Amino acid sequence: MTELNMLEAINETLHAEMARDDRVVVLGQDIAHNGGVFRATEGLLEKFGERRVVDMPLAEGAIAGASVGLAVAGLVPVAEIQFLGFAYQAMHQIAGQIARLRYRTQGRFDPAITIRAPFGGGVRTPELHSDSLEGQLANVPGLKIVVPATAADAKGLLASSIRDPDPVMFLEPLRGYRGIRDDVPDGEHLVPLGSARTARPGGDAVVIAWSHQVELACRASDRLAEEGLSVRVLDLRCLVPLDLAAIAEAVDACGRVVVTEESPRTGGFGGEVVATIVEESFWSLEAPVVRVSGFDVPYPVGMVEDRYLPDEDRIAAAVRHVLDMA
Amino acid sequence: MTELNMLEAINETLHAEMARDDRVVVLGQDIAHNGGVFRATEGLLEKFGERRVVDMPLAEGAIAGASVGLAVAGLVPVAEIQFLGFAYQAMHQIAGQIARLRYRTQGRFDPAITIRAPFGGGVRTPELHSDSLEGQLANVPGLKIVVPATAADAKGLLASSIRDPDPVMFLEPLRGYRGIRDDVPDGEHLVPLGSARTARPGGDAVVIAWSHQVELACRASDRLAEEGLSVRVLDLRCLVPLDLAAIAEAVDACGRVVVTEESPRTGGFGGEVVATIVEESFWSLEAPVVRVSGFDVPYPVGMVEDRYLPDEDRIAAAVRHVLDMA
């Protein structure tokens, strides 16, 4: 075990995967000579050379589109979109092509493509840099959506994502890059895609979260513990595939549920989680599931983003609310 | 009243709105000289001339992006995306720019833009022509999402959409163009955005639907009526804004709910509807809400699309299922 922040864990994993499999090619804006604007790809160029670590022209569509071609050639592209909000520029390739390469070719070609992108707020970025698009991406069949909340999971899930023959959107919490630090297993470490994790045990209520919200949910749980409440936190880790059993288990055990996410409420993945709970565990519910989320407006500017972002206060308030209900 | 099919209703409305307001400009691929690949814009060029009815180069991003500029100039663009699946090519402009033009400029400019696009399956179109992206679009704050199910509503909602200073995605069911026919009020006819409609009365259960699924839900209701069941059908008509009161009223009255949509299950707007019901009417629910939907794969090819599409059988089976539960 070594204590790393999330960025270090990601960087280490990219190094390891490139060393392990020489089909892995890393491409994106500013990822080679600059080592990535956050340094996630630091050192890869020096280690693996210009053929496998490639600074791309400023066109997200071309990054995603070329990845399809690389995959057809049998390579394993790991592409970076500098900020998830700019995946919109490539949506026709991500949702329209990458997601369905295997389906369109009826099994001939694997879209063994991983697209890494930071997302989420809290660091005063300009417009579109902080947008949470995971709910939209989850509606695209074929994509896997991976949303780590710890450095250890960032390592284990990124390695699994790169090795997975399915295309993965690997979404990294911007706030977690340096803000999240934990013990990361040394050497080979794989976390299977589609398995949730209990981040805090508890039985009075469960908060279901992913990405940076897990950290906040844990803080809320700790605070509520001081009030004598035992609040479980379930870290989904992957939105697709979704760990239905873990959700059902947590809901059945707790009966009261809060789902929290950064995205605007309407159409966010939180709705899907609630619908899933209704399908899997309706009869276990002792109160309506409560959603905590961003507001139904675009992600706002720096001075007000702390008001925008769901935080531990709001999560704790929501938990008290579900516990108070009938 | 005149009986029209949906295409006729849309064409008539475009004529009327262009005549009413000379700021309205219609743009898109093949919409002028060809009158639209489905003839929705037939006759507009002849009536309103080449300055206001414009065949665009084959670039959805430019159609959406130029619409922003036209709106800044004070015009009222009504753009056509030939098939909704190709909105992916313009997502950076639709979600990233059109949706937030007023927000980005803090009220200075109205994105008084309507984007019309056919969607949905049933007519053996090639890939991406039938995709249902409304769930993804609903997660984009600023957009209104309008999904008419009848010719009369197509008229009343399209007129309201064009006049609305907010940007509207006006999604037209491909199967309904010629397949749906009903009495359309003559002359001025406006349906406010954000009001649902009871398409069939009933009290044993309610099917919540939009777009072409409303027709199928009604058929299922009619069939179940023969079995002595009284099944209400609620046509949402708009996904954003969502008519919370109408949903609550229907759920409170019926207690048992089916939500049906064409989109793949995961991340579809159906999940948002379920979450909304849980928030608004949890205590009225007598059974878990059941979703009927497309499958979690890309919209498939012609030979199998009838198997893919939710139909009246599946809706009826789902209703029987919610009625059978505890």
Add this chain to the structure above:
Amino acid sequence: MARPTDEQRREMLVDMVTARVQSQRIFNLQRQGRVGTMAPVDGHEATIVGAAHALDTDHDWVLPQYREPIALRRYGPEMLEHVMLYNIGHPAGGHIPAPIRVLPYQISLATQIPHAVGLAWGLTLQDDPGVVLVFFGDGSSSEGDFYEAGNLAGVLGAPVIFLCVNNQWAISTPVHLQTAAESFAAKAAAFGFPGIQIDGNDVDAVYDAVQTARTRALAGKGPTLIEAVVYRLGPHTTADDPTRYVPAEDLEAARRSDPIKRLRTELETAGLWDDDVQAEVEEAALAALDAALEKARSTPLAPDAMLDHCYTTDTQRLARQRAGLLAEAGPGGSAR
């Protein structure tokens, strides 16, 4: 100048005639409701066939739009089976068997162009001595994908040939509403590699241009943009009524430059073709098509086939959906 041999020209005419006859037959099948909407090849034959014959099918990839697959006979008889499966709307219509280096029909216009660049780049990374030829229409050249891909290819010096088939129309949109550029070939200036305009009805010119581009690409000198000027002699697709927008006299004039007529006259003059050969080729084409259609129609279709190949392993939710679908279909297998 790379000139095809007489034998090659003869083979090219066989492919061109075959494509035309088969395409027209599929058109008629559509009219009878036996296949789905299709886009006729008429007028494109010299360009597609000339290009295919300039390639090394063992090493070079072809990424078509939707008008080309029917004319890619040179890539093997499996291509026709692919075409028929696709046209009847069978899920297997997406599958072109390995090792054929052709990707399936692309409907989302221009999206295949960045794929071509990535694939060409991938070939160089693997020291695979192939080039990639990507077809796209005059209309598709307006999509950002074309430009982003062209620019990237220039930077990478990737071994890719951009073949813009300028058939004067994008559905109803004429070229002068598509671009104000002097030509589509001129757009290569934006990418820093050569762009040339050729007569796409002249199969020799196409062959030569593609050969030259291929040699250049294999020598590591980078991409070429070729604009092949042709005329769409039929409707856009079976769903289109071109009399609404195509001037009759233009079409009339274009018919006089029909690429098949032209090559046939030349070969007849050279004693390499006659009515008997023509009849034979047509007959063989139709027979092959009937066989391919028959084979396509009898290709098994599991009731849950449409759920395959999305994920390597079904997600838990998809597995349940599959079970539900199979239950609906019943033990017999095809209830619906």
Add this chain to the structure above:
Amino acid sequence: MARPTDEQRREMLVDMVTARVQSQRIFNLQRQGRVGTMAPVDGHEATIVGAAHALDTDHDWVLPQYREPIALRRYGPEMLEHVMLYNIGHPAGGHIPAPIRVLPYQISLATQIPHAVGLAWGLTLQDDPGVVLVFFGDGSSSEGDFYEAGNLAGVLGAPVIFLCVNNQWAISTPVHLQTAAESFAAKAAAFGFPGIQIDGNDVDAVYDAVQTARTRALAGKGPTLIEAVVYRLGPHTTADDPTRYVPAEDLEAARRSDPIKRLRTELETAGLWDDDVQAEVEEAALAALDAALEKARSTPLAPDAMLDHCYTTDTQRLARQRAGLLAEAGPGGSAR
């Protein structure tokens, strides 16, 4: 050749010096944590100011990327207020008051380029005698939006000036990894209108090129693409460390062509500028900046301001969210 008058050149230098001084001041404020990430203007001044001075601010629109607003002083003192509100991260930072014909900062690269074409087209539809000038970087030129917009503008003959500021870098990506085209100006061949490359450090050349393009556009002759070659003299933004990738000798050389030094020397030689004037301008610039910062900081901020202007009328759900937010904030108004 349209040459600016002595008076205009003097005014231009005032704007250039003002922009530089203010930008550097904002840079320092960022270092103190008083404003957010910012992109310094250093090296871009002649291009931005020269262009702005060639425009008729009553009629012509400017659509900036993010490096230009600080240098658009010619569009009125409100521009600086906008800049400061934006830089402190105040929601009102998106609002440039009417009738100023400038759009706010654009962060989503190249998306403003199709906006420019639509706006120019809209002006002609309304017989509004203005042109639209859109700024974008060398990097942004690789986005599909640039090409789609350029192509559309060519077809429409819209009165728009595409001003590509080639500062040699897109963050760390040098021009030779951005494109293999001979120049960015050469890309105009893809659109069918003129493209010219100019020395963007020569304010007269910029003024002339924009004037010429403007006259052309107003005469209905369509768009022009201007590539202004400059060098980014600072980091990409306050978050960037250019020593990782900018060769020191290149930067050194570029500093010798500093556009401000150059114009200042010329004006001093002509007796139009001296150290006193310089000091006065710098002082006024800082005073204006302090005042604008002060004003920005005291601009009221309702606790629910971030929910305004999304919809004309709050959706029912948003109205509830607003109520919840206000309740959190409490009667005092800014609990958080």
